[in-house]
Amino acid sequence: MTAQLIDGTTAARELRTEVADGVRAFVADGGRPSGLATVLVGDDAASQVYVRSKQRACVEAGMVDHHRHLPGDVTQEQAGAVLDELAADPEVSGVLPQLPLPAHLDADALLARIPALKDVDGLTTESAGLLAQGRAGRQPCTPAGVVHLLDRTGVQLRGAEAVVVGRSVLVGRPMAQLLLQRDATVTLCHSRTRDLEEVCRRADVLVVAAGIPGLVGADAVKPGAVVVDVGIHRVEGGLTGDVDGQTAASVAGWLTPVPGGVGPMTIAVLLANTLQAARLQRAAHAG
Amino acid sequence: MTAQLIDGTTAARELRTEVADGVRAFVADGGRPSGLATVLVGDDAASQVYVRSKQRACVEAGMVDHHRHLPGDVTQEQAGAVLDELAADPEVSGVLPQLPLPAHLDADALLARIPALKDVDGLTTESAGLLAQGRAGRQPCTPAGVVHLLDRTGVQLRGAEAVVVGRSVLVGRPMAQLLLQRDATVTLCHSRTRDLEEVCRRADVLVVAAGIPGLVGADAVKPGAVVVDVGIHRVEGGLTGDVDGQTAASVAGWLTPVPGGVGPMTIAVLLANTLQAARLQRAAHAG
Numbered sequence: 001m002t003a004q005l006i007d008g009t010t011a012a013r014e015l016r017t018e019v020a021d022g023v024r025a026f027v028a029d030g031g032r033p034s035g036l037a038t039v040l041v042g043d044d045a046a047s048q049v050y051v052r053s054k055q056r057a058c059v060e061a062g063m064v065d066h067h068r069h070l071p072g073d074v075t076q077e078q079a080g081a082v083l084d085e086l087a088a089d090p091e092v093s094g095v096l097p098q099l100p101l102p103a104h105l106d107a108d109a110l111l112a113r114i115p116a117l118k119d120v121d122g123l124t125t126e127s128a129g130l131l132a133q134g135r136a137g138r139q140p141c142t143p144a145g146v147v148h149l150l151d152r153t154g155v156q157l158r159g160a161e162a163v164v165v166g167r168s169v170l171v172g173r174p175m176a177q178l179l180l181q182r183d184a185t186v187t188l189c190h191s192r193t194r195d196l197e198e199v200c201r202r203a204d205v206l207v208v209a210a211g212i213p214g215l216v217g218a219d220a221v222k223p224g225a226v227v228v229d230v231g232i233h234r235v236e237g238g239l240t241g242d243v244d245g246q247t248a249a250s251v252a253g254w255l256t257p258v259p260g261g262v263g264p265m266t267i268a269v270l271l272a273n274t275l276q277a278a279r280l281q282r283a284a285h286a287g
Numbered sequence: 288m289t290a291q292l293i294d295g296t297t298a299a300r301e302l303r304t305e306v307a308d309g310v311r312a313f314v315a316d317g318g319r320p321s322g323l324a325t326v327l328v329g330d331d332a333a334s335q336v337y338v339r340s341k342q343r344a345c346v347e348a349g350m351v352d353h354h355r356h357l358p359g360d361v362t363q364e365q366a367g368a369v370l371d372e373l374a375a376d377p378e379v380s381g382v383l384p385q386l387p388l389p390a391h392l393d394a395d396a397l398l399a400r401i402p403a404l405k406d407v408d409g410l411t412t413e414s415a416g417l418l419a420q421g422r423a424g425r426q427p428c429t430p431a432g433v434v435h436l437l438d439r440t441g442v443q444l445r446g447a448e449a450v451v452v453g454r455s456v457l458v459g460r461p462m463a464q465l466l467l468q469r470d471a472t473v474t475l476c477h478s479r480t481r482d483l484e485e486v487c488r489r490a491d492v493l494v495v496a497a498g499i500p501g502l503v504g505a506d507a508v509k510p511g512a513v514v515v516d517v518g519i520h521r522v523e524g525g526l527t528g529d530v531d532g533q534t535a536a537s538v539a540g541w542l543t544p545v546p547g548g549v550g551p552m553t554i555a556v557l558l559a560n561t562l563q564a565a566r567l568q569r570a571a572h573a574g
Contacts, residue, residue, distance in 0.1 A: 129416025183479040192470040
């Protein structure tokens with residue numbers, strides 16, 4: 001068997017077009033133009049690249065870029081004041097600090113200043129709580145993008161055995177919640193899991209977000225499974241994921257490539273979440 | 288094999304004694320006597336029984352009973368005002384509305400008025416979010432009581448395969464989080480799980496909280512597994528759980544009885560959470 005690739009680039013382009021259409025319709029309907037405020041603290045090169053792609057995508061979708069760049073030595077108080085201002089600004093639909101924040105800042109306390117309605121990457125404790133309680137809220141972009149890709153394969157999530165590898169707060173844990181919301185039987189694995197390959201081989205749907213290059217190979221894949229690789233690592237000769245794609249492709253039914261799989265979806269979902277936030281804020285304002 | 292019984296009655300008595308000692312020490316150290324405010328709305332007989340046991344246990348542990356009983360037709364506004372008052376009252380360490388609340392009330396909106404520090408049954412979205420993010424917070428009493436019982440068996444949770452049956456917001460979901468926190472590989476099953484017996488048979492630790500009498504029998508138990516039965520149902524001839532105890536006991540290594548297993552632990556943990564809340568409130572006040 002050679003796995004079919006799940007084309008995240010195309011999926012992301014389609015979703016971004018859909019969002020752009022939605023933004024136009026929202027404005028035509030009298031809505032205030034949606035705006036995204038990315039917040040970058042300091043000068044980390046990788047973070048700058050990520051944030052710039054978000055800003056660019058935001059403008060391309062017809063939304064307003066409210067980016068803020070704060071110096072690396074900004075105080076907790078100063079950063080908090082900026083977040084409070086963005087939280088209160090009716091022009092700003094979504095607020096997204098680029099993580100990780102510098103170690104001298106209390107990230108949890110800063111994130112807590114973002115109102116749930118503007119928490120477009122589902123970073124806050126309130127958003128995590130809504131997700132854990134199975135209630136409506138903003139969903140973290142990367143796991144929500146994975147669900148979007150899974151749906152493109154036509155795999156039936158209800159009743160499926162889903163295995164998530166990695167329990168990070170930003171990806172693995174919310175990923176498990178979203179798969180549960182779709183009625184999968186969900187297993188969450190991590191560094192303490194005894195026989196990772198055995199557990200992974202049970203999965204009809206396997207999502208790997210461990211942050212370890214090539215952690216999962218063919219021996220950990222059930223024949224025909226849908227395998228989603230959230231990892232992305234720079235190695236000699238290019239980029240690689242948490243899945244050993246070359247061997248896994250011989251067993252899996254579907255596989256996301258790296259790059260061109262999950263990566264592009266994250267930004268597309270961010271835009272979708274921002275438009276959704278703008279709509280909800282208008283409804284809340286009208287209500 | 289005949290399973291050893293996990294004696295929840297003894298475990299609960301020991302924990303309650305420990306809490307009573309802790310309350311005495313806290314007061315001797317200048318702490319304000321801890322107080323628990325249970326809130327009962329209406330006259331449901333079962334709820335009255337549950338709430339009275341909590342009140343009684345609270346006084347027995349040396350804490351003050353701040354119980355409030357509201358009429359069944361109380362308005363959202365009136366109920367909210369009572370919760371706000373309890374939230375602000377420095378004599379009240381913990382606030383616990385008895386669920387379910389009558390259908391005419393917006394329970395989520397009422398629970399949101401309880402400050403995280405006084406949320407002694409981990410009911411609020413904020414507590415659920417802290418748990419989902421792996422951060423410190425008040426833990427729901429029943430699942431926390433289950434972990435307490437598991438620890439009494441000496442089972443190694445780290446790396447164990449744990450299976451939770453049932454995904455309720457009050458038990459199943461937080462149970463999975465607590466087992467993950469203890470480094471188990473956790474699978475969450477529910478009504479859509481395809482082959483429940485097969486999934487349960489993988490479990491070194493099996494927690495059943497499905498609300499269906501006798502759902503899990505011997506065929507769903509791995510030989511030697513630790514089986515915890517959260518269910519409690521009134522049937523002809525007495526009480527029974529979600530586990531068919533008679534058959535399961537022939538396969539399991541450890542089993543909680545019904546009654547006398549998980550039930551007594553819930554109140555004991557509630558008292559422990561209330562004392563912990565009083566300590567944290569003093570620290571927050573001093574800080």
